[in-house]
Amino acid sequence: MGKCYPEKMYATGAVGQTHFGASENGDMIEEGFIDDYMMPNLTAYNETCANLCNAMFSFRMLGIHGQAKYADIIELVMHNSGLSGISVEGKDYFYANPLRMLHNTRDYNAHADVTETPDREGYLACFCCPPNLVRTISNLSGWAYSLADNGVHVNLYGSNNLTTTMLDGSAIKLTQDTEYPWKGLVKLTVESCKSDAFDIALRVPEWATGATITINGEDAGVKATPATYAVLHRNWKAGDVIVIDIPMEATFIEGHQRIEEVRNQVAIKRGPVVYCIETPDLPDDVSVLDVYVKGDSELAVDYQPDFLGGTAIITADTYLRSREQGAMYTAVKKPDWQETRTKFVPYYAWSNRGTAEMTVFVPVVWK
Incomplete structure (x- = not known):
């Protein structure tokens, strides 16, 4: 998991290629992994819980290492293989999340413990994925930002209000205004903060090329390098506006x-x-x-x-x-x-x- 795209992870951030896999000593296991680069589409298992675990693990790695690539994985999962586990109405679910579905190719009633289904279901007999997904979505507000030694890191983009206390005990309030991920323009407004200089670090996604950052309408003077945090250090004041404009090609x-x-x-x-x-x-x-x-x-x-x-x-x-x-x-x-x-x-x-x-x-x- 030290890479942005480990050799067992799908383009959607999903993990756990197969319902039946094997441990390192050859024992059969369920909900398992198989060889590197062996990525079936039709039979991909990709349990919703496993995908969410990929995001959870990445959040913990982000806290240890502070590297943007871990937030990239969180974002990838939560916009794709995690969110695919629930319907747009929020009442029907998937346990498995394949990358391909074909009619009349699999027996979804082959045995009593089948958890793959061709349609979303309102109730899953193995009822771990629905509550795990809902609680993970509710946790995202705590993943959107991280506190550093002297500042705040913006990990995830989406309209929100942040009211928190930095590690030195000082209060900070930020407002984030955006239509992300449909539009790449993100505006952050400093509502209140301490007078001493501190960092506001913006994640530049690994897929983002040509992103620009301005402060109060002027170039921030910081390079927006993909897969990194662009660190903005200055004496901030209420009313300061940061804009990161990320091309969405x-x-x-x-x-x-x-x-x-x-x-x-x-x-x-x-x-x-x-x-x-x-x-x-x-x-x-x-x-x-x-x-x-x-x-x-x-x-x-x-x-x-x-x-x-x-x-x-x-x-x-x-x-x-x-x-x-x-x-x-x-x-x-x-x-x-x-x-x-x-x-x-x-x-x-x-x-x-x-x-x-x-x-x-x-x-x-x-x-």
Whole structure:
């Protein structure tokens, strides 16, 4: 866990690749890990509790080491594989969080202890994930900031008010105003503080390039290096305004060369949010396995306040490939592509429109 992307962690921050794994001495264990870079999509277990534990562990590591990469993991989990465990209405849950779901491929009633499901459920017989998720969300207010020897570190972005006491006993009040993660502009206002100089440190996410920081409208004179904290040291006063403007470009991401299941495939990510395709956004009788994305496609972002609780969707140029589900292996012929624009939705919001197929990674075609 010393790296931002350990070799057993998914692009969504999820961990625990398999329902059944093995310990180092070969004993079978449930909810386990398998080899590095072995990252199945369809059968990925990724228990909600395990994903949340990834965030909890990272918060403790952040407290020990003070490195921004741990806050990056917290943010990744809480915007993706943690939040995917609960519906947008807040009443239905997932125990497992795969990166791909296909119709009629698994027996979800194979035995009494099955916890993988094709749909969210209002009650989980193994009832650890729902309360763990809710209590973790409630804990985020305590994770958003950390106290350092002479200042405050801003770990997570989201509109809030901070009223606390720094380590020297002095009081501080900050207001954070932002529409993050849909917009990258974050404004922090100092409401009250001590007169002596102290630090306010802003996390620059590891994916953020070209971020800028101003104080009262002027350049802060501090470089916004990705995966670090930009430390602002000065005599602060009430009314001071800090703005960090983080570009929110939608982009394709790809996996390590050794991740066999996503070779020649890409996913879409914008800021900390990972996206996926669902069959409600495809023509009838088209599987997510039939979708290929155009590598040089424009990724158009559109915030829709009345869709899935309010979310930014992304549309991209895709090719649909029609083929029969036949033999295990068949001779190859040039595909008959159907070009179309396809909607991608945040992974955390999938399975809120009925039973659906879904995939995070799709094959990419460059022409």
